[in-house]
Amino acid sequence: MTAAPLASQITSDAPPYGAGMELLTFRCGGRAFAVDIMAVREIRSWSAPTPLPHAPPYMRGMVNLRGSVLPVMDLAMRLGAPRTEDNPRNVIIVIQQGSRVHGLLVEAVSDIVHPVPDQLQDVPKVASEDETGMAERLFVVDDAMVQILSMERVLPRLPGMAEEGVQ
Amino acid sequence: MSSMDEIRATFFEECTELLEQLEGGLLRLEAGEQDADTVDAVFRAVHSIKGGAGAFHLTALISFSHEFETALDGLRSGSVEIDAVVVATLLRASDRLGDLVAKAIEGEEGDATIPDDLAELAARASAGSAEEDVDFGLADLPPLDDAFEVTPLDLNMFEEDGDAPDAPTAPRSKAGGYWEIQFEPLPDLFSSGNEPLYLFRALHVMGRLEPRLIESDLPPLEELDPSQPRVRWIIDLYPSAPDLTETEIESVFEFAQDLCVITMTYREPEVPDPDPAPSAEAEAPETPDSAELTADPEPTPPAPEPPPQRPAAQDSKPAAPAPAGPKGGLSATIRVDLDRIDRLVNLVGELVICQAMLSQSVLKDGLGSNSDSASGLDDLQQLTRDIQDSVMAIRAQPVRSLFQRMTRIVREAAQMTGKDVRLETEGESTEIDKTVVERLSDPLTHMIRNSIDHGVESPADRIAAGKPATGTVRLSARQQSDRVVIEITDDGKGIDRERVRARAIERGLIPADRPLEPAEIDRLLFLPGFSTAASISNLSGRGVGMDVVQRAIRDLNGTIATHSEPGKGCTFSISLPLTLAILDGMIVRSAQQRMVVPLAAIVETQTMDSARIEPISPMRSVVMLQDRFVPLLDLAEGMGFAAPAQIDRRADDDSALLFVKPDDLDAYALRVDAIEAQRQVVIKGLGDSFGRVPCVSAATILGDGQVALIVDPGGLALASDAIRGPAAFEGHLS
Numbered sequence: 001m002t003a004a005p006l007a008s009q010i011t012s013d014a015p016p017y018g019a020g021m022e023l024l025t026f027r028c029g030g031r032a033f034a035v036d037i038m039a040v041r042e043i044r045s046w047s048a049p050t051p052l053p054h055a056p057p058y059m060r061g062m063v064n065l066r067g068s069v070l071p072v073m074d075l076a077m078r079l080g081a082p083r084t085e086d087n088p089r090n091v092i093i094v095i096q097q098g099s100r101v102h103g104l105l106v107e108a109v110s111d112i113v114h115p116v117p118d119q120l121q122d123v124p125k126v127a128s129e130d131e132t133g134m135a136e137r138l139f140v141v142d143d144a145m146v147q148i149l150s151m152e153r154v155l156p157r158l159p160g161m162a163e164e165g166v167q
Numbered sequence: 168m169s170s171m172d173e174i175r176a177t178f179f180e181e182c183t184e185l186l187e188q189l190e191g192g193l194l195r196l197e198a199g200e201q202d203a204d205t206v207d208a209v210f211r212a213v214h215s216i217k218g219g220a221g222a223f224h225l226t227a228l229i230s231f232s233h234e235f236e237t238a239l240d241g242l243r244s245g246s247v248e249i250d251a252v253v254v255a256t257l258l259r260a261s262d263r264l265g266d267l268v269a270k271a272i273e274g275e276e277g278d279a280t281i282p283d284d285l286a287e288l289a290a291r292a293s294a295g296s297a298e299e300d301v302d303f304g305l306a307d308l309p310p311l312d313d314a315f316e317v318t319p320l321d322l323n324m325f326e327e328d329g330d331a332p333d334a335p336t337a338p339r340s341k342a343g344g345y346w347e348i349q350f351e352p353l354p355d356l357f358s359s360g361n362e363p364l365y366l367f368r369a370l371h372v373m374g375r376l377e378p379r380l381i382e383s384d385l386p387p388l389e390e391l392d393p394s395q396p397r398v399r400w401i402i403d404l405y406p407s408a409p410d411l412t413e414t415e416i417e418s419v420f421e422f423a424q425d426l427c428v429i430t431m432t433y434r435e436p437e438v439p440d441p442d443p444a445p446s447a448e449a450e451a452p453e454t455p456d457s458a459e460l461t462a463d464p465e466p467t468p469p470a471p472e473p474p475p476q477r478p479a480a481q482d483s484k485p486a487a488p489a490p491a492g493p494k495g496g497l498s499a500t501i502r503v504d505l506d507r508i509d510r511l512v513n514l515v516g517e518l519v520i521c522q523a524m525l526s527q528s529v530l531k532d533g534l535g536s537n538s539d540s541a542s543g544l545d546d547l548q549q550l551t552r553d554i555q556d557s558v559m560a561i562r563a564q565p566v567r568s569l570f571q572r573m574t575r576i577v578r579e580a581a582q583m584t585g586k587d588v589r590l591e592t593e594g595e596s597t598e599i600d601k602t603v604v605e606r607l608s609d610p611l612t613h614m615i616r617n618s619i620d621h622g623v624e625s626p627a628d629r630i631a632a633g634k635p636a637t638g639t640v641r642l643s644a645r646q647q648s649d650r651v652v653i654e655i656t657d658d659g660k661g662i663d664r665e666r667v668r669a670r671a672i673e674r675g676l677i678p679a680d681r682p683l684e685p686a687e688i689d690r691l692l693f694l695p696g697f698s699t700a701a702s703i704s705n706l707s708g709r710g711v712g713m714d715v716v717q718r719a720i721r722d723l724n725g726t727i728a729t730h731s732e733p734g735k736g737c738t739f740s741i742s743l744p745l746t747l748a749i750l751d752g753m754i755v756r757s758a759q760q761r762m763v764v765p766l767a768a769i770v771e772t773q774t775m776d777s778a779r780i781e782p783i784s785p786m787r788s789v790v791m792l793q794d795r796f797v798p799l800l801d802l803a804e805g806m807g808f809a810a811p812a813q814i815d816r817r818a819d820d821d822s823a824l825l826f827v828k829p830d831d832l833d834a835y836a837l838r839v840d841a842i843e844a845q846r847q848v849v850i851k852g853l854g855d856s857f858g859r860v861p862c863v864s865a866a867t868i869l870g871d872g873q874v875a876l877i878v879d880p881g882g883l884a885l886a887s888d889a890i891r892g893p894a895a896f897e898g899h900l901s
Contacts, residue, residue: 049874050760050866050874050875051808052762052860052863052876053805053806053860053863053876054806054807054860054861054862054886055808055860061874062866062874064868064872064873067868068851068868068875069853069868071538071853096306
């Protein structure tokens with residue numbers, strides 16, 4: 001996965017990627033990531049998810065989000081890192097993508113930043129593994145790098161999910 | 168044009184209801200209820216569809232419903248005798264009309280060819296009573312250049328809104344005089360958005376109208392300026408109240424005062440015609456009259472008012488409401504967007520959860536059950552339950568419409584197979600959740616087709632077997648505590664178990680040498696791969712897989728059972744929850760997880776001490792249930808939360824056994840760490856975010872706010888290799 005298909009999606013009359021964008025940055029598996037704040041519905045404190053049978057390991061289960069059932073994904077595991085330890089300080093970022101609402105279990109949220117276009121870089125093409133394929137851009141300040149995650153890629157595909165779990 | 172789309176959508180929605188009314192009415196006719204009300208209801212349904220179709224230029228629908236309407240008019244006028252052949256023709260026509268509506272919904276023009284039998288009926292009808300065409304005076308226009316084709320408008324003045332007053336079709340008595348009103352619209356009338364039709368309607372409230380078009384001053388087509396109104400009317404108004412004053416009539420034109428020219432003259436009564444008996448007149452066909460405004464005669468309520476004082480003042484009160492709605496009285500209803508109701512259902516679900524949480528925290532905080540808070544909570548609980556029931560009742564629908572749809576399926580399937588089949592229905596007023604009703608349509612269709620195709624014998628075979636030549640399929644619904652049981656029974660030859668068994672062996676579903684009990688053989692029908700669905704189109708309805716049916720029923724938290732007697736017939740009973748929102752469940756704990764097992768699937772519970780458990784392999788045990796050993800499975804293991812381990816008796820804990828019996832599988836035992844409670848839970852679907860999750864039918868939220876899974880015992884059995892229960896499934900699973 002590279003950023004090339006994504007770049008082609010950006011039509012010329014659309015504002016350049018990142019213009020006026022706000023990012024929510026957070027830590028996960030010891031690394032820094034960010035998501036477009038427009039995709040974030042809310043941030044919740046940790047509560048123990050109810051596990052789902054025969055689900056992929058990164059699906060930690062479900063929590064009660066004010067009366068509806070919110071699936072929670074261990075983002076670190078989704079990105080190939082070890083399982084996030086149960087810790088009351090963990091937070092769940094509630095992501096809304098279309099009609100789907102998902103929770104991302106992360107260690108902590110850090111900041112809200114307004115990147116300027118100069119600070120944004122394409123993901124280098126060397127990265128072909130699943131893990132890095134989840135980033136759509138890199139946000140670089142000084143020598144620190146934050147991966148801006150593509151929620152489309154992070155959230156599991158719907159129809160295949162259950163089957164994936166069985167195997 | 169989204170607003171137009173909306174109107175269109177509403178029209179189609181109404182069409183569905185109208186088609187139901189139509190079919191319902193025709194079935195009543197078939198059953199011998201041939202009173203005027205029923206005929207009127209049927210006529211009205213077709214008429215309204217035609218009217219709406221006209222508004223949307225659905226030409227196929229218009230032309231077909233027009234012919235249909237003509238035929239029905241014959242029934243109304245009595246020129247066509249209602250007999251079985253006629254009703255059968257009409258039923259087929261209603262099927263066709265339904266098809267055309269379905270086509271129109273998809274935005275296609277259907278095939279509007281009029282079937283011969285309907286055409287013949289319509290011809291008989293119009294021969295009997297010369298048809299009264301729509302008439303705004305336009306019919307009398309001299310023929311125009313052929314470049315300009317006049318589409319007759321179904322202006323249908325007085326029924327479009329449903330609430331408009333019904334046309335008083337009283338005898339044409341001229342006694343009492345009438346007002347002759349000349350009405351000439353000025354250009355501004357139209358440019359300011361006025362509509363003469365409304366004025367006409369308003370006038371109509373005052374009495375019977377006989378409008379005539381003044382055609383003499385119409386210009387030739389080439390001189391016609393479309394922006395200039397050129398039509399004028401003379402309207403004869405026969406007031407229903409004898410003391411109608413000029414001022415009252417003028418008030419109708421109040422808003423159009425400077426936009427039209429009105430002249431009014433009061434005409435003394437002409438020499439009164441000999442009055443025909445009023446009641447006979449109301450029933451008899453209307454005399455054809457080009458100036459008659461009641462072009463599409465609305466059904467007149469028989470004797471709507473006490474007889475008027477004098478025969479001369481015949482007109483019944485014009486304000487009598489139109490006899491709208493289906494037979495059986497009016498009930499005030501409103502149309503509500505289903506989304507709104509669903510939102511309400513969800514909120515009530517929250518309320519139930521919230522109330523449960525509150526009760527728990529009150530207990531946790533040490534407030535005794537005698538405290539004011541606790542008793543207040545009891546009241547709240549009662550109220551919550553009442554609200555819940557009421558909200559569920561909003562979503563509840565009688566199964567009538569569903570059953571009605573099946574009559575068509577029976578007709579078609581019987582025709583296709585050349586069998587003679589009658590459908591009997593019972594318990595049509597049984598109510599069930601709307602979604603369930605909708606989602607039952609396909610499974611029921613398949614099952615009925617299967618019954619007719621495989622169950623009911625040909626007339627010759629039936630007579631040979633000493634049965635009546637006409638086969639019967641019975642569809643019944645009844646409520647049994649909190650479930651609804653729907654049964655499909657045929658009086659055919661029953662399941663041919665030898666054939667079923669041979670077929671299953673042939674398809675490799677069971678080993679050839681395995682002895683099977685009759686019930687086990689019956690269950691083979693539900694195996695995926697048993698039917699030939701893949702090779703035969705769904706449309707023909709032959710051999711559609713019962714596994715598909717079962718899947719659909721299971722998706723509704725329902726179960727299905729079979730009972731067959733060779734030579735006598737076969738019954739499929741479907742048991743369904745009243746609602747998809749609430750489930751009676753047993754809350755159990757296993758591997759620190761709380762889960763809900765649907766109460767409907769639980770046959771029995773036992774404590775570990777009392778259970779008779781026998782190990783049959785290093786990792787597996789069986790347990791005795793009513794003199795039979797059934798497989799034993801640990802719930803957490805089945806769900807994949809714990810590694811397989813030998814289950815043994817540990818008397819020191821709360822472990823218990825739930826014996827569950829999924830509908831189509833054999834019973835088995837589930838070991839749980841503890842049984843916590845038995846209560847109603849609110850079902851939260853997982854579908855939106857997850858798709859299907861094995862072993863789980865849905866989730867719920869418990870009183871403490873934790874999410875708990877609702878176990879699907881059938882799915883659990885199929886996913887678990889600990890359960891090799893039903894022989895029939897071995898081949899399938901391996």
